[in-house]
Amino acid sequence: AGFCTMMGFPLSEGKLDQKTATSLLWKSYPIANIPEELTPVATDKYLGGTDDPVKKKDLFLDLMGDVVFGVPSVTVARQHRDAGAPTYMYEFQFAQA
Template sequence: PVDELFRNSELLTLPFMTGVNNDEGGWLIGNVSLAHFLQPENAHFKKLVVEEYVGTGEDRLKNRESFTQVLGDLMFVVPAIKAANAHRDAGAPVYLYEYQHPPKFLQDKRPSFVKSDHGDEIFMVFGFYVCSEEEEQLSRTMMSYWGNFAYTGSPNGRGLVHWPKYGAKEEYLEIRSTEQVVSQGLKKDRFALLTQTLPETHGQTTDKEHSEL
């Protein structure tokens, strides 16, 4: 199982690049249901997630955004960070990114509230459907990063914003429409909630239920 390989650091120490977009659940997978997690037996999940993502539930726009954020975090963000942590801990050079540019050619094909949805970075990496000078430059920048990584094992090169390795500081590269910015701790609090607090709470709930039988 993958989790066992991660725990035991049984991984090749080859250079590893991974990343996510800032609205992974925004549109493409927005019809995925969370019904399984909201069943009575998963009440602990519902309580913690609602408190963190939704709040009071009175703001309908926030409810919509919260739903897409939960989907994206569960399906893509958490797995990506887990993989980055595991490869880093095994001794591999790791590069993590968050892509933030919504393609212009899709602006009239999906709701305006959708930011960078799952898979959106692929268009710029391969130069597909580039619609402006801004996107032309972004595409060239991403081609350089990806090409350098494929050729040398590092995305860095002349004329590019330095992309640090993902290490103890959990640095990653924000790839925005017109700039690249180094940040730290991608969704750190929510990653801790979904991978530590939630399992611990579930374990405590299960133990309590067993003790009452």
């Protein structure tokens, strides 16, 4: 979530609404490369399952994590695979006890 601080996202309040999330995603266009007309669709897909503004903030961080890390990782892995290189992807998860 630290990367969102560097991007200047106002998440210090610990909560987020749908409209602000959509606006922040659009402001991230140079990184996200999601057209303006699709930003509401993307935020609704990630954040639409709750009305809780704290949960929405957490889900927005998930969205941005996928945009910044997940999608580029899969893109590069596919390119390596298509070039014939042995390619592996791993998913690491940590659960606090």
